[in-house]
Amino acid sequence: MKLIKVGLCAFGMSGKVFHAPFLKEHPGFFISGIVERSKQDSKENYPDAIIYRSVEDMLKDEDIELVVVNTPVQTHFEHVKLALEAGKNVVVEKPFTVTVLEAEELVNLAEKKGVLLSVYQNRRFDRDYLQAQKILKEKCLGEIKEAEIRFDRYRTEPSTKHHKEDPQQLGSGALHDLGAHLIDQAVQCFGFPEKLFADIFSMKGDDFANDYFEIIMYYKNHLRVRLKSSVFSKEAHYAYILHGERGSFLQERADNQENELISGSLPLYGKDWTLPLKESDGILNFINDNAKTERVLTTSEPGNYMNYYQQIYESMVFGYALPSPATEIIQNMIIIDAAQRSAKEGKVINLI
CATH class of the missing domain: 3.30.360.10 (Dihydrodipicolinate Reductase; domain 2)
Incomplete structure (x- = not known):
């Protein structure tokens, strides 16, 4: 099974509860990096993940293929844009962005970069x-x-x-x-x-x-x-x-x-x-x-929220349909x- 290395942009409740457990238990994913600006809370359950002090530093890791943007919604646009520009596939927490204009710009950038962009509508x-x-x-x-x-x-x-x-x-x-x-x-x-x-x-x-x-x-x-x-x-x-x-x-x-x-x-x-x-x-x-x-x-x-990440895996590895693609979620915005x-x-x- 192909292993996809993942970077997690934050380790608050969203990271601890809705993302990291599923990525850890899915055999096709490996949590390679976690952003914690001052703490090291992730070390207890994810000792193999590198702790980064900023999203920018984590994005420099060329081995990371998938980035989970689970920071506050006010930062979604900034962090998703940085990840897309770095050539990463992205899962972004809902709500997608703050405004429709931000959502449209990110969708266009993902298409230009040829990478996947999905909103976590768990x-x-x-x-x-x-x-x-x-x-x-x-x-x-x-x-x-x-x-x-x-x-x-x-x-x-x-x-x-x-x-x-x-x-x-x-x-x-x-x-x-x-x-x-x-x-x-x-x-x-x-x-x-x-x-x-x-x-x-x-x-x-x-x-x-x-x-x-x-x-x-x-x-x-x-x-x-x-x-x-x-x-x-x-x-x-x-x-x-x-x-x-x-x-x-x-x-x-x-x-x-x-x-x-x-x-x-x-x-x-x-x-x-x-x-x-x-x-x-x-x-x-x-x-x-x-x-x-x-x-x-x-x-x-x-x-089972695991089905979301199973679909992400199948989309990245086999080209299957992407769950809740950003192009679709623009309607919600x-x-x-x-x-x-x-x-x-x-x-x-x-x-x-």
């Missing part, structure tokens, strides 16, 4: 999203008329991360953070909308970046898709709600990969690794082909930009 591999996608593909609900995707939390205290909480910094707040996931999933399921309306603000007050958003996306055939997130949600809502001509589907947010990774669990290569669900996590209520109403409790199959404009101007924004 929640395409969440069990709850995969279950909702499965129901849509089975078409048992008929034509979908209304859909809602939510990601709620109960976090009434501000984050300690300045780049996420400062309202003066572009890219801070829930819209770029969680919105990047919900928008991506909506576009994957229903395509690019014709227009949208958004309400975005900070429930904690004007001194903090937005922590609430609601986006209504308008589609042809009278379809409406609502995306919503709040940090004042003590009781959980269904994460996915689908209403169609023949019935409804309700899906809980049931994926536990993040929590298990934080607790120290290691992902497995080539097999499911998360704990099985103890009970059902969805409700499907629909009229079947015999005109009979069926109401069944559903249980989602495990998701257009929606984020339009949502900000809609909230500011208080009007519907046409996208097509």
